[in-house]
Amino acid sequence: MGVTTALEWLGSCSGCEIAILNIGEELIPLITEALDIVHAPVLMDHKYFGQCGEGLTLTIPEAVVGIVTGGVSNHEHLEVLEEMRAKCQVLVALGTCATHGGIPALMNGQDREQSWQEIYQTTTTDPGATVPNIEVPAPLDRVYACDEKVKIDLQLPGCPPNPSHIAEVIVSLLEGRPPVLPGKSVCDSCPTRREGKGAVSSVKRFITNAEFTPGAPIEEMRCLLEQGYLCMGPVTAAGCAKRGAPSCISARVPCRGCFGPVRKDGNQLLDMMNALASNGIDYKSVVDRRSILRFSGAHGLLRPIHKRHSEEE
Ligand code: SF4
Ligand code: SF4
Ligand code: SF4
Structure with a gap:
């Protein structure tokens, strides 16, 4: 009998689940011998309210390890996350949506009503569409990372x-030791050539290729x-x-x-402003500075502009 494991997805694209499959051959002994998967909507038909809908409360089986992906966008996500926390001894937030809001938290940059309009009425192919308000989970006031709602x-x-x-995370949990993971920045693993101060004072839009010699080493x-x-x-x-x-790169x-x-x-927006300044680049030349938070908009970092201004007044 392996270590009981439950997987769940909240506001996610299922790319994190594909990443689990992409572990490759190493995954086979993990799921056939080491892990006993008791709940995983992506893999098995395990219903929240009993197999025939007979239950009155949302129930996920108890597990030693819980892995949750996706941001927390609506009340169903929150209920599922809280049930995972209650039933799992160790809870892992997997993927940037779960850890920092990721793609769903882009919605935090504008009013919820504005988002609904864009999703259901502006970009729809059905001009008569309305925003659904029955039999869909009610949205939260904004999109949250998992650790804003439960202990991760x-x-x-x-x-x-x-x-x-x-x-490595799964194996380290099985072996009862902390995982060995990279702790530094992307720059620390980047072999490109650095000369010190940057070559330009304004940020360049990435609509032209960077300068490099095709076929030459990245260094x-x-x-x-x-x-x-x-x-x-x-x-x-x-x-x-x-x-x-x-x-x-x-x-x-x-x-x-x-x-x-x-x-x-950390706040990638503020830290990136500093990084630009250290390279002699004027941060005001970044057209949409808030786009720097495109993957980390939870934790109250990305907010509708008018709301931020009214709070600052
Ligand atoms: S972090 Fe979010 S958007 Fe990225 S692959 Fe995972 S679920 Fe999809
Ligand atoms: S190319 Fe990007 S990742 Fe690489 S050292 Fe420069 S800033 Fe860092
Ligand atoms: S280089 Fe940056 S954007 Fe690209 S995969 Fe790595 S962390 Fe993500």
């Missing part, structure tokens, strides 16, 4: 997270931030590096911050 024992960000780090390309691009490597947690370089593309802030409880 272990956070593993990434959009999606690195499969080898997911495996010969100058740091993208020093080239003037908004590369969020200095303020983003490491974890995506494969084959010797961070994922996007190896494709000659600036880091967009998808592993969340490098500092615990």
Whole structure:
């Protein structure tokens, strides 16, 4: 009998679940011998209110390990998360949506009514559509990261997270030791050439390719931030590096911050302003500065503009 494990998804795209599958061959002994998966909506038909809907309360089986993905956007997400916390001895938040709000928390940047209109009435192909208000879970006032609502024992960000780090978390829990995970920033795992101060004083939009020699080793390309691009490597947690370089950098593309802030409880927006200033780049040249929070908009960081202004008055 393996260690009982429950998986759940809240406001998520299921990319984190694909990342679990992408552990590859190492996953086979884990799920056939080491783990006893008692609940996983992505894998098995286990109903919340009893198999025939006979239950009156939402029930998830007890488990030693719980893994939850996605942000907390509505009352159903919150109820499921609280049930996972109540039933799991160790609760892991997996993926940047769960740890920092991620993609669903982009909605925090505007009024909820404005979002509903855009989702159901502006971009719909049905011009007569209305915003549904029956038989759908009521939204929360904003999108939350899991640790804003319940105690989380272990956070593993990434959009999606690195499969080898997911495996390390699972194995470390089985072995009763802390996981060995990268603790530094994307820049710390980046081999690009750095010369000190940047080459330009305004941020360059990434609508033209960075300067590099096709076919030449990544070590010969100058740091993208020093080239003037908004590369969020200095303020983003490491974890995506494969084959010797961070994922996007190896494709000659600036880091967009998808592993969340490098500092615990950090604010990528403020930290990135400092990083730009240290490279001699005027932060005012970033057209939409709030886009820097595109993966970390929970924890009250991303708010509708008028709300932020009224609070500052
Ligand atoms: S962290 Fe990324 S991959 Fe995971 S659920 Fe969120 S959007 Fe999808
Ligand atoms: S800013 Fe970007 S390109 Fe420069 S070292 Fe950091 S991750 Fe690499
Ligand atoms: S380089 Fe940045 S945006 Fe790209 S995968 Fe890594 S953390 Fe995510």
